[in-house]
Every structure is written in structure tokens, then in C-alpha cells.
Amino acid sequence: MASIVHKIADALHLHNHDESTPEAAVTEPTPVKESEPRDEAAEAAKAAEDAIIAAHHKAVFDESKVTVIFVLGGPGAGKGTQCANLVKDFGFCHLSAGDLLRAEQNRPGSQYGEMIRTYIREGQIVPMEVTVKLLENAMRDALNEGRDGEGWQDGRGRFLIDGFPRKMDQADMFDDMVCKSSLVLFFTTTEKEMLKRLLKRGETSGREDDNEDSIKKRFHVYKEQTMPVIEHYSKEDKVATIDATATIEEVHEKAKEAIAKLFAGEIGRKTTD
Numbered sequence: 466m467a468s469i470v471h472k473i474a475d476a477l478h479l480h481n482h483d484e485s486t487p488e489a490a491v492t493e494p495t496p497v498k499e500s501e502p503r504d505e506a507a508e509a510a511k512a513a514e515d516a517i518i519a520a521h522h523k524a525v526f527d528e529s530k531v532t533v534i535f536v537l538g539g540p541g542a543g544k545g546t547q548c549a550n551l552v553k554d555f556g557f558c559h560l561s562a563g564d565l566l567r568a569e570q571n572r573p574g575s576q577y578g579e580m581i582r583t584y585i586r587e588g589q590i591v592p593m594e595v596t597v598k599l600l601e602n603a604m605r606d607a608l609n610e611g612r613d614g615e616g617w618q619d620g621r622g623r624f625l626i627d628g629f630p631r632k633m634d635q636a637d638m639f640d641d642m643v644c645k646s647s648l649v650l651f652f653t654t655t656e657k658e659m660l661k662r663l664l665k666r667g668e669t670s671g672r673e674d675d676n677e678d679s680i681k682k683r684f685h686v687y688k689e690q691t692m693p694v695i696e697h698y699s700k701e702d703k704v705a706t707i708d709a710t711a712t713i714e715e716v717h718e719k720a721k722e723a724i725a726k727l728f729a730g731e732i733g734r735k736t737t738d
């Protein structure tokens with residue numbers, strides 16, 4: 466077990482830099498009695514999360530300067546389409562977790578390539594450490610680019626994080642260790658409509674998961690694992706729900722209104738914008 470944890474932490478450069486206690490960054494799972502069933506994957510994930518907490522101590526980005534909006538909704542609801550429009554309206558940096566994972570999957574020499582391919586084809590959620598690190602790196606790159614325009618002065622930045630968090634562990638890890646999110650834009654429509662849109666997109670997208678078998682698995686994971694994330698943020702009054710059944714332009718108008726309300730301090734968690 467220790468070797469799995471160390472491998473993850475090593476690969477992501479997460480160990481503490483205190484050479485005298487090299488083991489300190491990695492929490493070993495609590496030993497269990499012989500007779501108790503063990504969930505080794507959960508133990509490894511928890512230990513890796515603890516290692517990351519120990520390495521980071523606090524969130525990487527200043528939540529008073531960086532605005533993070535999560536964009537959620539079922540597969541094919543139109544998240545990517547709407548993000549592209551909102552980038553033009555508000556100068557967001559649009560980061561799609563799925564796109565970042567596909568880029569890592571195809572990066573020559575990536576040690577995660579095959580693992581990511583399998584998870585995506587099966588519609589499963591890639592272990593959070595990989596996705597959170599990819600997002601953190603992409604955010605840092607954008608902030609270091611020295612962008613100009615509204616919301617990007619004096620170390621500030623604004624991000625639409627599309628298709629993330631898909632699972633509660635990712636949500637907690639990102640909010641605690643990368644940056645506290647301000648709002649969730651939640652696009653809803655029927656499964657029938659999403660299936661129709663995805664099968665149409667699959668005619669040209671080249672995506673390995675735009676086929677009926679993968680789509681059904683993605684719907685299942687969405688209901689089981691992502692809906693609890695929406696419920697969690699709803700309890701914090703951070704969800705703006707938008708009916709995505711309408712035309713792209715109508716949905717865009719509603720999404721634009723929600724973002725304007727966030728920046729006006731009427732909904733969500735206000736940053737400095």
C-alpha cells in the first residue's frame with residue numbers, strides 16, 4: 466500500500482521538503498483487523514489526499530483575487546458550448562477538465578495516458594489527484610501569462626471550470642487546496658435530449674466516449690456521483706440552475722444573467738470583481 470501512495474505523491478511532486486522526515490507527508494492507512502474487509506483503493510486515495518494536504522497546508526490561489534465558477538450538468542447538456550460564449554462576454558479563462566485529461570492522455574510519455582483512456586471510455590472519474598493537479602497547473606499558467614482585460618489585473622483572474630467537480634472528493638479537495646469556488650452554473654435538460662446531442666456530436670467529434678455504450682455509463686456516473694455535488698453546493702446557496710433545453714442563444718442569455726448577478730454580489734460567493 467505504501468508504494469502506491471508514494472508513487473502518486475512522487476509523480477505529482479507532493480512530498481514535504483523536510484528531508485529529515487521523508488515519510489511525514491504520507492499518512493499510512495490505519496491497520497485493520499484480519500477479519501475486516503478493506504477498501505484498498507479508498508485507503509490509497511485518502512492517504513494521497515492527506516499527503517497533498519500536508520504538502521500544501523493552504524489553498525494555492527488567493528480566493529479574494531481568483532474567481533472560480535464550476536460548470537456542471539449532464540453529459541451533452543451544453544456546458545462547453547456555453548463556456549465558449551461566456552468567455553467572450555466576461556474574459557474568463559475556460560478550463561475543461563475533460564479536455565485537460567484528454568491532452569494528458571495523448572501527451573507523449575505521460576505515465577497516466579492509458580489509465581485516463583480506460584477511465585474515460587468507461588465513463589468513470591479519473592482519480593482526483595491527477596485532475597486537480599492538471600487544473601491547478603493550468604490555472605497557474607493562465608495567471609502567469611499576464612493577461613489583460615477586466616478581472617485580470619493585480620494578480621486577479623477568473624475561471625470557468627467546465628465538467629468539474631464530478632465527485633464530492635474532488636469538490637472538497639479543490640475548494641480546500643486550490644481555491645474556494647464562487648458559483649456553480651448548473652445546466653439541466655432531459656437524458657433523451659442529451660443522448661440525441663451526444664450521438665449527433667459523435668458523428669464528428671472523434672471522442673471515444675461519444676457512443677451509446679459509453680454515454681449510458683456516463684449518465685449513470687453523473688446521477689450517482691455528480692448529483693451529490695450539486696446537492697452539496699445547493700445547501701451552500703452557490704448553484705444557479707439553468708434550463709439548457711432551449712436554444713443555444715436563449716441558454717446563453719440566462720447564463721450571462723447568472724454571472725452578472727455573481728459579479729454584482731447578488732448570488733454565490735463574491736470575490737473582488
Ligand SMILES: Nc1ncnc2c1ncn2[C@@H]1O[C@H](COP(=O)(O)OP(=O)(O)OP(=O)(O)O)[C@@H](O)[C@H]1O
Pocket residue numbers: 538539540541542543544545546547563628662663665666709710711712713714716
Ligand atoms: N441548447 C442547445 N440546443 C441544441 N444543441 C446544443 C445546445 N447546446 C449544445 N448543443 C450541442 O450539443 C452537443 C453537446 O454540447 P457540448 O459539447 O457543449 O456539451 P457538454 O455538456 O460540454 O458535453 P460533455 O459533458 O460531453 O463534454 C454539441 O454538439 C452542441 O453543439
Ligand SMILES: O=c1ccn([C@@H]2O[C@H](COP(=O)(O)O)[C@@H](O)[C@H]2O)c(=O)[nH]1
Pocket residue numbers: 540561562563564566584585586587588589590591592596627628629630631635674683
Ligand atoms: O473531473 C473530471 C472530468 C472528466 N473526467 C473524465 O472525462 C470524461 C469526459 O469529460 P467531459 O467533461 O465530458 O469532457 C468523463 O466522462 C470522465 O471519464 C474525469 O474523470 N474527471
